Amino acid sequence: MQALLPALRERFGERVSIAGAVLDHHAGGGEGVPISSRPDAVVFPLDNDEVAFVARCCNDAGIPIVPYGTGTGLEAHVAAVHGGISLDLSRMDRILTVSGDSLDCRVQAGVTRLQLNAAVRDQGLFFPIDPGANASLGGMASTRASGTAAVRYGTMRDAVLGLTVVTADGRIVRTGTRARKTAAGLDLTRLFVGGEGVLGIVTEVQLRLWGLPETVQAAVCQFASVEAAMQAVIGTLQMGIPVARIELLDAVQMGACIAYSKLEGMQPQPTLFVEFHGTPASVREQIEMVEQLAGDAGGSGFAWAERPEDRSRLWKARHDVTYANLALRPGCRMIGTDACVPIAELAECIAQTLDDVARSGLVAPLVGHVGDGNFHLGILFDPANGEERERAEALAERVSLRAIDFGGTCTGEHGIGLHRRHQLVAEHGEGVELMRAIKQALDPKGIMNPGKMFLPVESSNQKEAAP
Amino acid sequence: MQALLPALRERFGERVSIAGAVLDHHAGGGEGVPISSRPDAVVFPLDNDEVAFVARCCNDAGIPIVPYGTGTGLEAHVAAVHGGISLDLSRMDRILTVSGDSLDCRVQAGVTRLQLNAAVRDQGLFFPIDPGANASLGGMASTRASGTAAVRYGTMRDAVLGLTVVTADGRIVRTGTRARKTAAGLDLTRLFVGGEGVLGIVTEVQLRLWGLPETVQAAVCQFASVEAAMQAVIGTLQMGIPVARIELLDAVQMGACIAYSKLEGMQPQPTLFVEFHGTPASVREQIEMVEQLAGDAGGSGFAWAERPEDRSRLWKARHDVTYANLALRPGCRMIGTDACVPIAELAECIAQTLDDVARSGLVAPLVGHVGDGNFHLGILFDPANGEERERAEALAERVSLRAIDFGGTCTGEHGIGLHRRHQLVAEHGEGVELMRAIKQALDPKGIMNPGKMFLPVESSNQKEAAP
Numbered sequence: 022m023q024a025l026l027p028a029l030r031e032r033f034g035e036r037v038s039i040a041g042a043v044l045d046h047h048a049g050g051g052e053g054v055p056i057s058s059r060p061d062a063v064v065f066p067l068d069n070d071e072v073a074f075v076a077r078c079c080n081d082a083g084i085p086i087v088p089y090g091t092g093t094g095l096e097a098h099v100a101a102v103h104g105g106i107s108l109d110l111s112r113m114d115r116i117l118t119v120s121g122d123s124l125d126c127r128v129q130a131g132v133t134r135l136q137l138n139a140a141v142r143d144q145g146l147f148f149p150i151d152p153g154a155n156a157s158l159g160g161m162a163s164t165r166a167s168g169t170a171a172v173r174y175g176t177m178r179d180a181v182l183g184l185t186v187v188t189a190d191g192r193i194v195r196t197g198t199r200a201r202k203t204a205a206g207l208d209l210t211r212l213f214v215g216g217e218g219v220l221g222i223v224t225e226v227q228l229r230l231w232g233l234p235e236t237v238q239a240a241v242c243q244f245a246s247v248e249a250a251m252q253a254v255i256g257t258l259q260m261g262i263p264v265a266r267i268e269l270l271d272a273v274q275m276g277a278c279i280a281y282s283k284l285e286g287m288q289p290q291p292t293l294f295v296e297f298h299g300t301p302a303s304v305r306e307q308i309e310m311v312e313q314l315a316g317d318a319g320g321s322g323f324a325w326a327e328r329p330e331d332r333s334r335l336w337k338a339r340h341d342v343t344y345a346n347l348a349l350r351p352g353c354r355m356i357g358t359d360a361c362v363p364i365a366e367l368a369e370c371i372a373q374t375l376d377d378v379a380r381s382g383l384v385a386p387l388v389g390h391v392g393d394g395n396f397h398l399g400i401l402f403d404p405a406n407g408e409e410r411e412r413a414e415a416l417a418e419r420v421s422l423r424a425i426d427f428g429g430t431c432t433g434e435h436g437i438g439l440h441r442r443h444q445l446v447a448e449h450g451e452g453v454e455l456m457r458a459i460k461q462a463l464d465p466k467g468i469m470n471p472g473k474m475f476l477p478v479e480s481s482n483q484k485e486a487a488p
Numbered sequence: 489m490q491a492l493l494p495a496l497r498e499r500f501g502e503r504v505s506i507a508g509a510v511l512d513h514h515a516g517g518g519e520g521v522p523i524s525s526r527p528d529a530v531v532f533p534l535d536n537d538e539v540a541f542v543a544r545c546c547n548d549a550g551i552p553i554v555p556y557g558t559g560t561g562l563e564a565h566v567a568a569v570h571g572g573i574s575l576d577l578s579r580m581d582r583i584l585t586v587s588g589d590s591l592d593c594r595v596q597a598g599v600t601r602l603q604l605n606a607a608v609r610d611q612g613l614f615f616p617i618d619p620g621a622n623a624s625l626g627g628m629a630s631t632r633a634s635g636t637a638a639v640r641y642g643t644m645r646d647a648v649l650g651l652t653v654v655t656a657d658g659r660i661v662r663t664g665t666r667a668r669k670t671a672a673g674l675d676l677t678r679l680f681v682g683g684e685g686v687l688g689i690v691t692e693v694q695l696r697l698w699g700l701p702e703t704v705q706a707a708v709c710q711f712a713s714v715e716a717a718m719q720a721v722i723g724t725l726q727m728g729i730p731v732a733r734i735e736l737l738d739a740v741q742m743g744a745c746i747a748y749s750k751l752e753g754m755q756p757q758p759t760l761f762v763e764f765h766g767t768p769a770s771v772r773e774q775i776e777m778v779e780q781l782a783g784d785a786g787g788s789g790f791a792w793a794e795r796p797e798d799r800s801r802l803w804k805a806r807h808d809v810t811y812a813n814l815a816l817r818p819g820c821r822m823i824g825t826d827a828c829v830p831i832a833e834l835a836e837c838i839a840q841t842l843d844d845v846a847r848s849g850l851v852a853p854l855v856g857h858v859g860d861g862n863f864h865l866g867i868l869f870d871p872a873n874g875e876e877r878e879r880a881e882a883l884a885e886r887v888s889l890r891a892i893d894f895g896g897t898c899t900g901e902h903g904i905g906l907h908r909r910h911q912l913v914a915e916h917g918e919g920v921e922l923m924r925a926i927k928q929a930l931d932p933k934g935i936m937n938p939g940k941m942f943l944p945v946e947s948s949n950q951k952e953a954a955p
Contacts, residue, residue, distance in 0.1 A: 122722060122832030165671045176669050178678070179646065194918045200828040201860045202643050203897035204632045204682055206904055206912050206941060207923040211645070211678030215671055232728045255589060261699045263730075302773050361667040365589030393668045430670035437673055445673050451661045455930060456674040462929035463922060474673060 022061050022104070025082050029064060029106075032074055036065040036112075047107035049092055049099030060087060060101035065112045069185060069193045069224050072108065076222065077191035079106055085471050086189075088218040090160025091133065095357060096438025098164060098217055102472040108222060110159055116140050117225065125182060125199055127227045130159025137228075146230045149174040149265075152434065153340040159223045165215030167434045169339065172392030173265040173298065174231065176434070181214050185225035189464040199227060212459070217436055218470035220463045234265075234298035238308065239332045240323035242315045244291045247271055247375065249318040251368035253293065254391045256314040258364055262307050266296040267392040268339055271375070274346075274386035274399075281345030282338035286324065293320070293391075294339055296332075342388050346399040349384060353401040356417045360424030361395040361433025370427050371396060374420055381416045383409070395433035422447060442476045489528050489571070492549050496531060496573075499541055503532040503579075514574035516559050516566030527554060527568035532579045536652060536660045536691050539575065543689065544658035546573055552938050553656075555685040557627025558600065562824055563905025565631065565684055569939040575689060577626055583607050584692065592649060592666055594694045597626025604695075613697045616641040616732075619901065620807040626690045632682030634901045636806065639859030640732040640765065641698065643901070648681050652692035656931040666694060679926070684903055685937035687930045701732075701765035705775065706799045707790035709782045710757045714738055714842070716785040717758045718835035721858045723781040725831055729774050733763040734859040735806055738842070741813075741853035741866075748812030749805035753791065760787070760858075761806055763799075809855050813866040816851055820868040823884045827891030828862040828900025837894050838863060841887055848883045850876070862900035889914060909943045 029037045038044075039062045050057040061084075066072045079086050085105025092099055101107055113129035116137065120126065121144045128137060135155045137148050152161065152168035160166075162184065167176035174180070183197025186209075196209040213223060244250040250269055257264055269291065270278065276289035295311060297304045312323055326332040338345075346355055362370045371387065378385045378398065389396025398420060402413035421431035421444050431444040446453050457475055460467075496504045505511075506529050517524040528551075533539045546553050552572025559566055568574055580596035583604065587593065588611045595604060602622045604615050619628065619635035627633075629651065634643035641647070650664025653676075663676035680690060711717040717736055724731055736758065737745065743756035762778060764771045779790055793799040805812075813822055829837045838854065845852045845865065856863025865887060869880035888898035888911050898911040913920050924942055927934075 120830065120832055122726070123830035124725065125830065165669075165675075167669055167671075171669060175646075178669070178675070179642075188922070192918055192921075194922060196916075196919055198828075198892075198897045198915070199830040199895035200862070200891075200897045200900060201831070202632075202634055202638060202645070202828060202862065202900050204634075204826075204899045204901050204903040205897045205908070205915055206682075206920065207687075207926060208632075208645070208675075208678045208682055209916075209919055209922055211675045212926075215673075215675055220674075232726055234728070258591065259589070259699055261701070300773060303770050306767060306769050359671075361665075361669060363587065363590035363592065363666040364668070365587055395667070395669065424667075425665075428666035430665045430667045430672045432671045433667060433669050434671050436671040441672070448665070448672055449663075449676075451659055452663055452676055453673065454659075455655070455661060455676055458929040459674060459679075459926055462925040 022084055025078055025084060026062065028078055033064055038063045047089055047109065049097055058100045058102045060107035061104045063107045063109050065109050067112055069187060072187045072222055072224050073191040073193050075106060075108060076187050076189060079468050080190045080466055083466055083468060085468050087470050088222045090157030093154035093156045094160060094164055095435045096440060098436060098438045098473060113224060121146060123199065124230045125227060126230055127225060128158050130224050130226060131157050133157050141230060145233050147233050148228060148230055150177060150180050158226045162214050162226050163216060163218055163223050164436045169266045169268055169390060171390060172267055173263055178211060178214055180229050181210060181226060182229060183210055183227040184213050184223050186213050186221040186223055188221045189469050197227060217474050219460055219474050221469060236301045236304045237298055238304055239296040239326040239335055242293045242323050243288055243321040245319055247291045247371055248368050250291045250293050252318040253315045253320060255364060257311055258392060260310060262310050264295055264392060265298040268294040269389045269391040271387040274342060274388050277345040277349050277386050278338050278342060281348050282341055284338055294335060343399065346386050346401060350401050354404045356400045356413050358398045358417050358420040359432040359435040360420050360429060361393060362424050362427040362429030364394050366427040367391060367394050370423060373423060377416060377419055381412055383413055383416060393433060394429065437474045439473060442474065489551055492545055492551060493529065495545055500531055505530045514556055514576065516564055525567045525569045527574035528571045530574045530576050532576050534579055536654060539654045539689055539691050540658040540660050542573060542575060543654050543656060546935050547657045547933055550933055550935060552935050554937050555689045557624030560621035560623045561627060561631055562902045563907060565903060565905045565940060580691060588613060590666065591697045592695060593697055594692060595625050597691050597693060598624050600624050608697060612700050614700050615695060615697055617644055617647050625693045629681050629690050629693050630683060630685055631903045636733045636735060636857060638857060639734055640730055645678060645681055647696050648677060648693060649696060650677055650694040651680055651690050653680050653688040653690055655688045656933065656936050664694060684941050686927055686941050688936060703768045703771045704765055705771055706763040706793040706802055708759060708761055709790050710755055710759045710788040712786055714758045714838055715835050717760050719785040720782045720787060722831060724778055725859060727777060729777050731762055731859060732765040735761040736856045736858040738854040741809060741855050744812040744816050744853050745805050745809060748815050749808055751805055761802060810866065813853050813868060817868050821871045823867045823880050825865045825884050825887040826899040826902040827887050827896060828860060829891050829894040829896030831861045833894040834858060834861050837890060840890060844883060844886055848879055850880055850883060860900060861896065904941045906940060909941065
């Protein structure tokens with residue numbers, strides 16, 4: 022590392038830093054019981070060639086590279102657990118091309134989703150993938166992000182047409198094309214989307230865009246039970262009603278949101294937040310159908326967020342659940358779960374999960390992108406209480422393993438990172454060996470985001486040998 | 489090979505064949521200038537364990553395996569160019585599970601799309617991906633198939649939730665989950681979708697299903713020019729109108745279809761075939777909007793295929809274009825192209841292509857999934873005329889390379905196979921080296937469908953060294 026710094030200084034000048042505050046900022050803890058690790062240096066590249074230069078230097082010297090976007094990921098993807106270079110892509114923030122006719126754009130990895138939306142709105146376009154945080158699009162691609170609008174618009178898996186990636190040995194590779202579909206060779210784009218930086222560095226992203234919907238309406242509907250709310254959700258999906266968002270908050274979560282976000286006229290009961298996009302006529306029809314389904318399930322009438330500012334307040338309350346949860350118990354920390362299961366299993370999976378929560382004696386509000394079968398517990402614990410922390414971890418583990426048992430996944434959208442590496446083995450078994458073989462083929466020296474996604478080989482073997 | 493046969497006979501009995509007619513049937517030519525190569529033997533496995541047994545035997549002996557579905561692919565994917573075992577999966581034809589509530593199913597690789605649709609129709613479900621041929625779902629996954637309904641429902645990339653694959657060394661690996669989305673590790677599912685059998689054998693497919701639309705309507709609209717038709721298409725996409733199919737046929741193609749399929753009341757002019765799915769009200773609204781856009785572009789009024797049998801006749805005419813084309817010139821053969829470009833480039837790309845066709849002096853009808861930016865030329869040539877064949881090949885090559893120049897791909901849906909291997913290099917450059925590294929990692933002995941997707945290393949180097 023000491024040998025590398027002069028070369029980096031010569032090329033990057035002020036854009037390489039070993040200042041303590043900068044290293045701290047790039048130590049990336051993530052949610053839950055964080056592992057926070059400082060890099061040895063942070064480099065701020067401006068273009069593909071600079072990224073490739075860093076990769077070549079680090080590959081030659083066997084020094085880790087940890088790609089860094091906005092640091093808003095939840096699974097400690099950016100923690101430099103083996104030191105090395107934190108490669109901060111935030112200054113690669115140029116929107117390179119926008120095509121309204123082809124409904125696509127190309128951005129540097131550091132462009133954030135709000136920045137992109139602000140830039141394309143005047144052309145009547147928007148980028149709908151919305152994980153809540155104002156994440157960078159490179160980071161969203163690298164973690165296969167999704168969020169509240171995935172039920173209608175898909176995830177980053179669907180929205181990314183192509184990438185520029187820099188390989189561990191410093192090659193600059195363009196994957197995919199601008200065409201909507203391709204059958205040309207192995208799907209490198211989808212391999213790097215969700216690759217969590219372990220295969221290479223995403224430096225540019227070609228994205229689909231969508232036309233701004235003519236009409237947007239949002240509503241809230243409350244139910245006597247989670248089962249009743251889920252009955253309305255399953256009916257909506259089976260009828261193919263193209264809802265733009267459909268979010269479930271359980272009674273505890275609603276209580277937290279009512280208190281924190283001052284939601285008026287709502288009860289701490291299981292609740293759906295729903296949003297409709299389309300022409301006025303199609304939105305009207307969607308609303309009629311969903312309102313009917315909700316009524317059949319015993320839901321309250323729809324409370325409407327008619328004005329844009331009401332809608333913003335509603336979704337802000339949804340996105341602020343973490344703060345609302347932490348406010349329930351000052352000084353606490355939170356472990357988030359990310360189970361995602363087949364839709365038909367979701368009601369039963371949630372019911373068993375809420376039983377677990379009750380038995381655990383912990384406070385753990387539940388919120389979910391239920392149109393995708395995805396839900397989160399925010400398990401609160403006192404960081405000073407070791408026994409409670411263990412109980413919280415055990416609850417989180419049970420939720421993840423149950424999702425796998427139900428034919429689903431331990432992580433719908435947050436990723437593996439550090440804390441779910443053993444769950445990846447539980448979920449994919451032999452498949453993890455194929456993933457490792459691919460990692461080894463593309464990063465033979467193991468410099469790319471080491472320690473993430475895969476357990477160390479020894480500990481992985483122990484895990485598999487365990488009864 | 490002679491050493492392997494007894495072991496295969498012992499395990500498979502009558503289900504291993506070296507009969508000449510069976511070998512001929514599995515020699516898989518594909519379209520254009522076919523390379524047809526017989527395997528040394530054909531094996532008909534019934535389950536994953538049998539496939540794994542063949543893989544282990546072949547891997548130990550270094551003998552090629554060529555997975556075979558229905559042989560309906562267009563790019564000679566199933567030709568046994570290096571001999572070995574053709575692994576015919578057609579007897580793995582069981583539908584394993586169907587969930588109407590979760591809208592998914594799991595099938596063995598040999599189940600065909602029409603078989604699946606017949607089986608799920610009673611539950612109000614359908615599987616919309618429609619490449620025309622009654623292909624096997626394993627084959628469709630392996631070639632990343634799409635077809636006429638991709639503009640609404642996506643391609644096999646989107647429809648496949650997970651797979652069972654057998655690796656070259658005989659491991660049985662489940663990829664993906666039944667959840668709609670996952671962020672758990674590298675996306676092995678998307679790596680094997682479109683993998684053309686070079687990484688392993690797809691033996692089971694977990695697929696999304698859709699509810700049968702309440703209303704289906706199809707219409708035909710004729711235009712004075714391809715540009716006018718494309719104006720209507722681009723307007724439709726920009727307004728986000730969820731058409732289920734939108735197909736362009738140029739004047740020559742319409743002439744061929746009118747003659748072959750006895751289409752009445754139509755002129756040999758550029759034509760759109762459009763289909764609408766949805767509720768009665770939403771279909772009505774979609775039709776009004778598209779009819780308006782078509783009228784603005786100078787299109788004729790819509791000619792409706794009201795009854796299911798009229799609709800079937802219309803789409804049969806569309807799917808029979810190959811026969812209609814071959815009937816234009818008895819005794820001819822046909823090279824198909826598969827360019828796919830960004831939507832905004834499609835009109836110009838087609839215009840330049842039609843200029844090329846005119847200059848070539850060849851007959852080459854054009855038909856396209858224009859909602860995806862994908863179009864095909866069917867270039868007719870006299871197989872006895874070497875100069876004409878060369879002209880046809882040169883035209884096809886120009887079309888593919890132009891698509892790449894326009895930011896698109898040489899193949900939207902047919903795949904690389906044998907004939908496009910050099911185009912893969914033109915399109916992806918250094919990316920092909922990453923694909924090769926992955927192939928090498930998962931199939932170190934190179935037994936999986938050798939000779940497909942990748943040029944031999946020497947010839948690939950020559951290609952890259954050429955000016």
